[in-house]
Amino acid sequence: MIQKKIYNKKSVGASGTEISANTYTEEYLTALRGYQASAVYDKMRRSDAQIKKILNAIMNPIKSAVWEIVPASDSKQDLSAAALIKQILFKDMSWIKKLSEILTFLVHGFSCFEIIHENKINKEIGEYTGLSDMAFRHQSTLTEWEHDRTSGKLAKIHQIQTGDLYTNVWMSAENLLLFFNEQEGDNNGVSILRPLYGPYKRKLLCQELKIIGIERFAIPTPLVKAPSNIKPSDAEYKSAITVFEEFTSAENSYIIYPEGWEVELVTNTFDPSKVEATIKAENEEMSGAIVAMFLELGTGGNSGAYALGTDMSDFFLTGIEHYATIIKDAINTELIPNLIYLNYGDSINICPELSVSGISDKAGLELMQVLTGYSNAGLIKGDEQLEDYIRKVNKLPKKLAGEMIDNQTIEENTPEPPAEPEKEIEDDIEPPKEENIELSEAKNTRSLMVEHAELVKTLMQDNLKFISEKLIADIVSKYNRLTDSQKLDAIKNITPGGTARFKKQLKGLLTQTSINALDLARKQIPSKKDKKLKDNLELVKINLSGIKFNDFSKLPKFIQALLLRQSNMLVDKQVSELQDAVFFQFMSSVGSTKDIGLIEQYMKESADKYVTGPKIVAGAGNVVSALTNESQKAFFFDDEVKEEIESYTFINPDPVSEICQKLAGTTFDVNDQENINAYWPPMHHNCKSWMRANLKTTKNKPEITGLPSITKAEKDSITLNEVNKWI
Numbered sequence: 250m251i252q253k254k255i256y257n258k259k260s261v262g263a264s265g266t267e268i269s270a271n272t273y274t275e276e277y278l279t280a281l282r283g284y285q286a287s288a289v290y291d292k293m294r295r296s297d298a299q300i301k302k303i304l305n306a307i308m309n310p311i312k313s314a315v316w317e318i319v320p321a322s323d324s325k326q327d328l329s330a331a332a333l334i335k336q337i338l339f340k341d342m343s344w345i346k347k348l349s350e351i352l353t354f355l356v357h358g359f360s361c362f363e364i365i366h367e368n369k370i371n372k373e374i375g376e377y378t379g380l381s382d383m384a385f386r387h388q389s390t391l392t393e394w395e396h397d398r399t400s401g402k403l404a405k406i407h408q409i410q411t412g413d414l415y416t417n418v419w420m421s422a423e424n425l426l427l428f429f430n431e432q433e434g435d436n437n438g439v440s441i442l443r444p445l446y447g448p449y450k451r452k453l454l455c456q457e458l459k460i461i462g463i464e465r466f467a468i469p470t471p472l473v474k475a476p477s478n479i480k481p482s483d484a485e486y487k488s489a490i491t492v493f494e495e496f497t498s499a500e501n502s503y504i505i506y507p508e509g510w511e512v513e514l515v516t517n518t519f520d521p522s523k524v525e526a527t528i529k530a531e532n533e534e535m536s537g538a539i540v541a542m543f544l545e546l547g548t549g550g551n552s553g554a555y556a557l558g559t560d561m562s563d564f565f566l567t568g569i570e571h572y573a574t575i576i577k578d579a580i581n582t583e584l585i586p587n588l589i590y591l592n593y594g595d596s597i598n599i600c601p602e603l604s605v606s607g608i609s610d611k612a613g614l615e616l617m618q619v620l621t622g623y624s625n626a627g628l629i630k631g632d633e634q635l636e637d638y639i640r641k642v643n644k645l646p647k648k649l650a651g652e653m654i655d656n657q658t659i660e661e662n663t664p665e666p667p668a669e670p671e672k673e674i675e676d677d678i679e680p681p682k683e684e685n686i687e688l689s690e691a692k693n694t695r696s697l698m699v700e701h702a703e704l705v706k707t708l709m710q711d712n713l714k715f716i717s718e719k720l721i722a723d724i725v726s727k728y729n730r731l732t733d734s735q736k737l738d739a740i741k742n743i744t745p746g747g748t749a750r751f752k753k754q755l756k757g758l759l760t761q762t763s764i765n766a767l768d769l770a771r772k773q774i775p776s777k778k779d780k781k782l783k784d785n786l787e788l789v790k791i792n793l794s795g796i797k798f799n800d801f802s803k804l805p806k807f808i809q810a811l812l813l814r815q816s817n818m819l820v821d822k823q824v825s826e827l828q829d830a831v832f833f834q835f836m837s838s839v840g841s842t843k844d845i846g847l848i849e850q851y852m853k854e855s856a857d858k859y860v861t862g863p864k865i866v867a868g869a870g871n872v873v874s875a876l877t878n879e880s881q882k883a884f885f886f887d888d889e890v891k892e893e894i895e896s897y898t899f900i901n902p903d904p905v906s907e908i909c910q911k912l913a914g915t916t917f918d919v920n921d922q923e924n925i926n927a928y929w930p931p932m933h934h935n936c937k938s939w940m941r942a943n944l945k946t947t948k949n950k951p952e953i954t955g956l957p958s959i960t961k962a963e964k965d966s967i968t969l970n971e972v973n974k975w976i
Contacts, residue, residue: 266436281443284389289446290440293449303535304355313607314606316344318334319603332373333588333592341379348576351428358439359388360427362386364424383426403427405420405421405422428576451527455531470515471496475489577602585602701761701765702870705873708758710861712755713824720827723743724852729845763812767883770880770885808879826864837851867934870934871934871935874931897917898940898941899938900938908967916951934969
């Protein structure tokens with residue numbers, strides 16, 4: 250027997266939220282009840298350094314995340330709707346400013362905005378209904394929250410603002426956009442600072458006691474024994490009182506008293522370090538309270554957190570992502586649907602949505618390794634959508650427009666496919682020209698160099714920043730321990746730490762660069778895609794003694810040797826230059842000031858200037874370009890692979906240097922080894938050129954041109970060659 254389903258349309262119960270006189274009364278502390286709580290939370294976040302650090306650690310990743318509008322589909326109307334919302338949210342107003350205001354819901358438990366519409370005209374979009382303002386209403390001015398007695402829903406909010414901009418109004422809830430943190434039932438959320446209130450108050454008391462103790466007990470307490478014949482009314486007695494008052498208030502640092510008086514200075518036992526330990530404990534409790542919140546966000550399916558136990562940063566960032574989700578959900582369910590209805594009526598069923606990324610996304614190197622593993626296992630296949638996502642996540646430039654085709658091998662005795670009927674071409678679309686079509690591998694080679702150069706640059710900067718911070722900290726620590734006459738020796742015997750880690754990480758990333766470059770080369774020679782390279786040591790003259798290859802055995806040994814030498818030399822060179830910059834700044838500063846705080850600041854500025862400077866960018870580009878080209882050269886020059894190749898074409902779609910401009914499009918016969926070796930890229934710093942192999946069986950092969958006439962100016966523009974391209 251099928252049980253009868255119950256369909257309930259009317260609410261009987263209530264949420265249970267305690268509301269009295271339009272004020273939420275669930276909070277048991279009066280100071281944190283109603284609008285007066287906002288004043289307390291504002292004071293906490295603006296005056297306490299520990300709370301400020303906690304809030305910045307949570308809010309800054311959300312502010313710096315990638316916020317964008319995602320269309321519901323690729324249809325013309327959905328793309329138009331997405332463009333409209335993007336115009337309203339990101340161009341008509343400052344999204345970063347609004348985001349900062351929205352995030353105050355973490356501090357106060359909620360944030361409130363009054364939505365004000367306005368008809369506008371835009372050249373690209375035309376006429377539309379947008380926002381005159383998404384006006385922030387500060388929490389301290391919202392005094393009453395009135396709910397409908399029947400439905401229990403919020404009906405309106407009372408705002409009172411004093412001062413020059415006096416306001417006393419009721420705002421209808423239907424015109425408001427609200428963001429809540431940990432809302433339960435019908436309340437107005439809970440501040441993330443609420444569990445910090447106790448440690449904050451105790452910390453304030455401890456700080457006051459510390460200052461009082463220092464002020465009161467920094468000077469010994471004098472105990473005075475007056476002669477028996479001296480009365481309080483005597484002038485001598487009153488004079489003594491004045492002397493000791495001035496002594497205890499630091500007016501006088503000495504006491505002169507006549508014979509017959511006895512004075513004893515009693516030193517107290519006040520220890521400020523014990524109070525400081527208590528203050529530190531309260532700071533740690535504040536941080537612990539926030540961490541506990543994130544732990545709870547990862548349980549019960551509240552935030553969809555993954556692998557919380559593997560990495561503290563993962564679970565912390567995933568918890569932060571929960572707050573970003575609160576923001577986008579409110580905008581996607583309240584604001585955007587209303588704007589779409591005002592502009593399109595009922596013609597759009599699914600609205601575009603606000604999305605956020607970049608908070609807990611995998612780092613570039615980690616993401617690359619994950620995708621490579623999936624790709625090698627055959628679980629995913631590279632396509633346009635995946636490439637666009639990777640570029641967006643890693644903040645890489647958009648790919649150049651253009652269609653690409655692979656090398657096509659002519660199969661013997663294979664009948665030509667029947668010709669397809671010609672399709673009509675729209676007037677505004679130009680058909681692709683055959684001579685403008687490049688190999689997909691060639692496009693990917695350029696992408697590999699550009700993307701990996703950015704990854705290497707980031708890795709270098711992160712490691713050099715870590716090394717500089719430790720180096721400067723060691724100098725400052727030693728400086729503080731030395732006497733004034735010895736402070737110039739603070740940099741003696743100070744060596745940078747973290748170099749080994751730097752070399753290991755760079756080696757790992759460059760290994761992946763070389764493997765990817767070899768994979769791209771193999772794709773150009775389909776018949777040799779499974780070919781394993783021999784250890785052809787004649788390709789590169791290098792001493793292999795003392796080099797172990799057990800960590801990256803997939804590469805030929807001579808490529809391993811090049812990679813090891815390059816990564817080690819590059820790290821040693823950059824760390825040495827960084828150390829020189831810090832040491833030079835120390836010696837320049839210590840002669841003009843003894844303020845170690847100022848000296849430290851100058852050293853940090855000098856280190857940052859080097860870390861973010863052009864040398865690091867050029868070094869990353871050079872090593873990736875050289876390794877990519879040398880790895881592909883190693884494959885192409887293998888005896889079995891070489892049999893399939895007829896020629897090489899020098900490729901650079903956007904040449905910069907004079908030599909690359911001259912060589913772009915030049916095709917060398919496979920046997921022209923002298924010129925191929927002499928002009929195998931890279932040619933100069935940040936060179937993005939490469940050689941493409943043309944198979945004997947490739948359709949529409951380029952004609953062999955041979956080396957053109959090279960002028961002296963063009964030859965002089967070669968700044969990298971076989972000798973120095975790896976230095």
